[in-house]
Amino acid sequence: KAGVTQTPRYLIKTRGQQVTLSCSPISGHRSVSWYQQTPGQGLQFLFEYFSETQRNKGNFPGRFSGRQFSNSRSEMNVSTLELGDSALYLCASSFQVNYGYTFGSGTRLTVV
Amino acid sequence: GQQLNQSPQSMFIQEGEDVSMNCTSSSIFNTWLWYKQDPGEGPVLLIALYKAGELTSNGRLTAQFGITRKDSFLNISASIPSDVGIYFCAGQLEGSFGNEKLTFGTGTRLTIIP
Numbered sequence: 255k256a257g258v259t260q261t262p263r264y265l266i267k268t269r270g271q272q273v274t275l276s277c278s279p280i281s282g283h284r285s286v287s288w289y290q291q292t293p294g295q296g297l298q299f300l301f302e303y304f305s306e307t308q309r310n311k312g313n314f315p316g317r318f319s320g321r322q323f324s325n326s327r328s329e330m331n332v333s334t335l336e337l338g339d340s341a342l343y344l345c346a347s348s349f350q351v352n353y354g355y356t357f358g359s360g361t362r363l364t365v366v
Numbered sequence: 367g368q369q370l371n372q373s374p375q376s377m378f379i380q381e382g383e384d385v386s387m388n389c390t391s392s393s394i395f396n397t398w399l400w401y402k403q404d405p406g407e408g409p410v411l412l413i414a415l416y417k418a419g420e421l422t423s424n425g426r427l428t429a430q431f432g433i434t435r436k437d438s439f440l441n442i443s444a445s446i447p448s449d450v451g452i453y454f455c456a457g458q459l460e461g462s463f464g465n466e467k468l469t470f471g472t473g474t475r476l477t478i479i480p
Binding site: 287297357 | 369399401406408409410411414454467468469470471472
């Protein structure tokens with residue numbers, strides 16, 4: 255059974271640019287969550303989608319947005335990139351009744 | 367953002383030793399999870415705890431959900447080289463839509479000294 259797939263694995267962007275990250279959940283999982291991991295702040299929740307609807311949102315500025323498609327795949331977008339947005343962005347999927355989220359390998363974003 | 371208090375921050379042990387780490391929160395949780403993260407990878411779920419007082423094992427790993435619902439611990443017995451990595455606890459509430467977001471601990475970095 256394929257795991258959670260995130261693309262791309264690595265990305266380098268310039269300040270002010272925007273970026274889109276992609277996540278394909280485990281087949282059958284309808285919940286997709288996004289987390290940001292940095293050395294200073296650790297793992298922080300960004301948002302969660304279920305059946306194309308955002309159910310939950312963390313404390314991040316409006317530059318961070320996401321969406322989920324009908325096939326449960328999800329994308330997150332960060333506009334007007336700042337140096338502090340450099341981080342490992344992790345996607346996790348879960349079947350509704352399964353309490354354990356399965357994480358992907360992440361996308362390492364570097365903003366220069 | 368909120369992080370749970372996890373201790374110790376790092377551990378240096380010899381192969382074969384037992385390891386113990388814990389996680390505390392000022393808030394209660396309905397579920398406690400323990401994850402391990404290797405360099406360049408996402409966290410991998412080790413153990414999930416769903417009830418206060420619950421004690422669960424997964425091979426050499428044992429974890430407990432505190433009675434107050436505000437803490438949890440993880441023990442690793444007879445450590446081996448592949449246990450090296452960063453361990454995270456995570457607390458989860460159940461809301462109106464089902465399972466809510468994970469709140470993660472600050473992590474415990476485990477290193478095995480040759």
